[in-house]
Amino acid sequence: MSEKVLLDYGSGGRASQRLVSELFLKYLGNDELDRLNDAAVFSLSGKTAMSTDSFTVDPIFFPGGNIGSLAVHGTVNDVAMMGAMPRYITCGYIIEEGLPMDDLERIVAAMGEAARNAGVHVVSGDTKVVPRGAADKIFINTTGVGEVLVDPAPGGDRARPGDAVLVSGTIGDHGLTVLGTREGLDFEARVESDSAALNHLLVRLVQELPDVHVLRDPTRGGLATTLNEITVSSNVCCELEEDALPVKDEVRGGCSLLGLDPLYLANEGKFLCVLPAADVDRALEIMRADPLGKDACRIGTMTDANPGKVVLVTRLGGKRLLGMLEGEQLPRIC
Amino acid sequence: MCLAVPAEVLDIQGEMATCRVDRGQTTIKASTMLLPEAPKLGDFLIIHAGFALRVLDREQAEESLKSLGEIVECSVPSGVEG
Amino acid sequence: MSFELLDRFHDPKLCRQLLDKLNASLDSEFRFMEVCGTHTVAIFQSGLRSLLPEKIIHLSGPGCPVCVTHESEVNAFLDLAGRDGVILATFGDLMRVPGEKGRNLKKAVADGARVKVVYSPFDTLKLARENPDNLVVFIGVGFETTAPTIAGTMKMAREQDIRNLRILCFHKTVPTALDTLLADQAITLDGFLLPGHVSAVIGVEPYRFIPATYGKSAVVTGFEPLDILQSLLKMVEWRNHGGAQVGNDYTRIVSDSGNRKAMDVMYEVFEPCDALWRGLGLIPGSGLEICDEWAGFDAKKEFGIVIEEGPALPGCKCGDILKGVLQPDQCPLFGKACTPANPVGPCMVSTEGSCAAYYKYKLD
Numbered sequence: 114m115s116e117k118v119l120l121d122y123g124s125g126g127r128a129s130q131r132l133v134s135e136l137f138l139k140y141l142g143n144d145e146l147d148r149l150n151d152a153a154v155f156s157l158s159g160k161t162a163m164s165t166d167s168f169t170v171d172p173i174f175f176p177g178g179n180i181g182s183l184a185v186h187g188t189v190n191d192v193a194m195m196g197a198m199p200r201y202i203t204c205g206y207i208i209e210e211g212l213p214m215d216d217l218e219r220i221v222a223a224m225g226e227a228a229r230n231a232g233v234h235v236v237s238g239d240t241k242v243v244p245r246g247a248a249d250k251i252f253i254n255t256t257g258v259g260e261v262l263v264d265p266a267p268g269g270d271r272a273r274p275g276d277a278v279l280v281s282g283t284i285g286d287h288g289l290t291v292l293g294t295r296e297g298l299d300f301e302a303r304v305e306s307d308s309a310a311l312n313h314l315l316v317r318l319v320q321e322l323p324d325v326h327v328l329r330d331p332t333r334g335g336l337a338t339t340l341n342e343i344t345v346s347s348n349v350c351c352e353l354e355e356d357a358l359p360v361k362d363e364v365r366g367g368c369s370l371l372g373l374d375p376l377y378l379a380n381e382g383k384f385l386c387v388l389p390a391a392d393v394d395r396a397l398e399i400m401r402a403d404p405l406g407k408d409a410c411r412i413g414t415m416t417d418a419n420p421g422k423v424v425l426v427t428r429l430g431g432k433r434l435l436g437m438l439e440g441e442q443l444p445r446i447c
Numbered sequence: 448m449c450l451a452v453p454a455e456v457l458d459i460q461g462e463m464a465t466c467r468v469d470r471g472q473t474t475i476k477a478s479t480m481l482l483p484e485a486p487k488l489g490d491f492l493i494i495h496a497g498f499a500l501r502v503l504d505r506e507q508a509e510e511s512l513k514s515l516g517e518i519v520e521c522s523v524p525s526g527v528e529g
Numbered sequence: 530m531s532f533e534l535l536d537r538f539h540d541p542k543l544c545r546q547l548l549d550k551l552n553a554s555l556d557s558e559f560r561f562m563e564v565c566g567t568h569t570v571a572i573f574q575s576g577l578r579s580l581l582p583e584k585i586i587h588l589s590g591p592g593c594p595v596c597v598t599h600e601s602e603v604n605a606f607l608d609l610a611g612r613d614g615v616i617l618a619t620f621g622d623l624m625r626v627p628g629e630k631g632r633n634l635k636k637a638v639a640d641g642a643r644v645k646v647v648y649s650p651f652d653t654l655k656l657a658r659e660n661p662d663n664l665v666v667f668i669g670v671g672f673e674t675t676a677p678t679i680a681g682t683m684k685m686a687r688e689q690d691i692r693n694l695r696i697l698c699f700h701k702t703v704p705t706a707l708d709t710l711l712a713d714q715a716i717t718l719d720g721f722l723l724p725g726h727v728s729a730v731i732g733v734e735p736y737r738f739i740p741a742t743y744g745k746s747a748v749v750t751g752f753e754p755l756d757i758l759q760s761l762l763k764m765v766e767w768r769n770h771g772g773a774q775v776g777n778d779y780t781r782i783v784s785d786s787g788n789r790k791a792m793d794v795m796y797e798v799f800e801p802c803d804a805l806w807r808g809l810g811l812i813p814g815s816g817l818e819i820c821d822e823w824a825g826f827d828a829k830k831e832f833g834i835v836i837e838e839g840p841a842l843p844g845c846k847c848g849d850i851l852k853g854v855l856q857p858d859q860c861p862l863f864g865k866a867c868t869p870a871n872p873v874g875p876c877m878v879s880t881e882g883s884c885a886a887y888y889k890y891k892l893d
Contacts, residue, residue, distance in 0.1 A: 431576020
């Protein structure tokens with residue numbers, strides 16, 4: 114194969130075939146994918162969760178992962194947040210011509226490894242190559258399906274006053290990492306993206322504690338945005354304790370420098386868990402027993418005080434609203 | 448209006464200081480060209496938009512905290528219910 | 530110095546004790562204004578506002594350079610965005626500031642304009658070197674804190690013989706604007722919190738006129754809850770004893786005479802000029818412009834940009850809010866026609882804008 118991805122590789126001809134056999138099957142292959150049929154055929158039993166997501170992250174390589182591993186983790190996590198065990202995923206690539214073949218290989222290899230670790234099979238895929246400038250290096254779409262393990266499934270509308278709010282670890286790591294690798298921001302933060310597949314931990318959690326009311330991964334928009342979505346869907350108020358929020362010193366430092374709030378930074382390997390207060394101790398035990406949940410802690414409580422709102426109780430004991438952001442956070446001087 | 452953060456000087460190359468922001472391993476390079484005197488390693492700078500504006504004065508910080516303590520001490524204790 | 534020492538400036542126990550002390554010292558309402566947006570955010574973000582005694586009336590002043598950037602200045606940089614051969618460099622703060630007809634820099638980028646968000650003006654040197662066939666135009670906003678960083682960058686550019694950097698200079702200076710504010714009869718205030726980081730550059734001396742001419746107190750202060758509470762308490766006690774003064778509670782960073790070096794760099798490149806402030810109008814001598822010796826950097830000269838007062842934004846009360854005459858939620862547009870998603874006035878755009886802070890943080 115050539116050193117760079119050419120338009121020919123998306124043509125459906127021999128070049129495409131070579132790319133599929135020498136790259137995609139090499140890293141992603143399994144019995145179903147290897148058949149190279151027009152569609153994948155598989156069985157699932159009972160209620161099924163399905164989720165799709167497209168990944169356009171810039172830069173495509175960052176400390177702690179790349180767009181390939183992220184594309185697997187993101188979709189696997191979304192399926193698992195429904196109390197489901199993710200089984201199969203599809204992936205569609207849109208590649209800008211000229212992408213170094215080595216880069217593509219690193220990305221696909223990372224996808225393969227991420228899928229194996231998560232225990233999911235890539236059963237269908239598609240590749241398109243577009244002219245230079247028509248896309249930015251590479252975009253990946255993944256869709257995942259899995260069997261729902263609990264009934265009723267956790268849902269954003271199931272939070273109740275009195276429920277406890279837990280988070281599985283430190284917040285803002287991914288968001289700050291990606292910002293830090295962007296050109297033009299001259300700071301260095303020794304921090305890595307938290308990108309990881311949470312499904313094994315989540316399955317243990319819902320199997321032992323089926324009464325978990327809400328599971329959500331606070332990705333884009335961060336913890337604050339996700340909690341706002343939950344409080345609106347469930348018509349409850351979330352009271353967060355500022356002192357309890359786990360934030361790495363590196364992330365705190367980077368945020369103070371750029372005028373950002375870690376509560377609005379993306380996470381790719383963390384989840385929020387809303388559940389009856391009686392289950393808190395056991396839930397934290399389960400979470401902390403897994404390396405991906407070692408920093409898990411309780412950060413707040415659902416109340417009926419201000420339905421649809423998230424209220425932060427500050428270190429001083431004051432209260433303030435924690436609203437939704439209008440758009441992405443930008444570095445600021447004032 | 449003017450977001451500025453305190454940061455500890457770890458290294459100095461010419462008019463550029465590498466500084467640690469907060470306790471973790473987050474560092475920033477800041478120009479020291481606006482400072483009246485070159486900072487020393489271990490100094491804390493207040494940094495705005497990539498430029499150090501001042502060296503923090505430790506004695507003054509301690510003095511402030513001391514006088515705060517004095518203000519509070521001569522006040523009625525809080526939280527006492529009649 | 531250590532981070533532990535700095536942490537003590539937000540010690541919750543000391544804060545509660547100071548709040549009690551403040552409460553006990555108040556025999557009537559005390560109206561204060563902070564003139565710095567970072568104070569606005571600090572007061573809300575720390576939750577301090579929800580803890581202040583009822584008799585403390587908090588008003589937000591003209592302290593955010595984004596807020597006071599005049600609409601014709603906003604239109605001027607929006608006009609520059611998208612011009613052939615121009616790369617606009619800006620602090621992130623300006624990306625969503627609305628100009629006429631709902632334009633902003635975000636939308637300009639969507640239309641193909643080359644706009645680069647930088648953390649430091651220093652970053653524009655690299656940008657200019659990497660794009661020798663383009664003019665890099667930096668939008669210079671900010672008060673005395675920021676102006677020296679732009680001046681320093683211009684000096685570096687000259688040293689490095691970078692010829693394709695221009696500055697669109699909209700810098701403003703604080704004491705002159707305070708004078709204008711205080712002269713407005715509509716304003717009834719007891720004291721000011723003065724901007725800590727502006728004062729790190731200009732010192733305390735330029736504020737002496739506040740008690741002398743207007744009989745009001747003013748204290749330079751930091752951004753931790755203890756700093757703010759200490760200064761409020763000080764001003765209340767001065768009033769109780771019948772006197773107005775100027776004080777400095779940010780002595781770890783601010784000296785009475787300021788940072789002479791930073792001032793020298795600033796005035797080597799800039800000179801005072803009249804400036805238009807959004808909401809306040811023309812204030813003589815309250816702006817900075819690039820002096821003749823550095824005219825080669827001047828984007829206004831390069832592109833023939835003239836800043837003129839235009840018609841006011843219909844319905845927008847930002848002017849009264851910046852002066853502290855109205856609270857943000859007393860504006861008829863607040864939260865209805867004017868939200869962070871669709872800001873009408875500048876106070877809703879900037880993170881530090883008083884309207885945005887109200888909208889974002891205030892619990893009803």
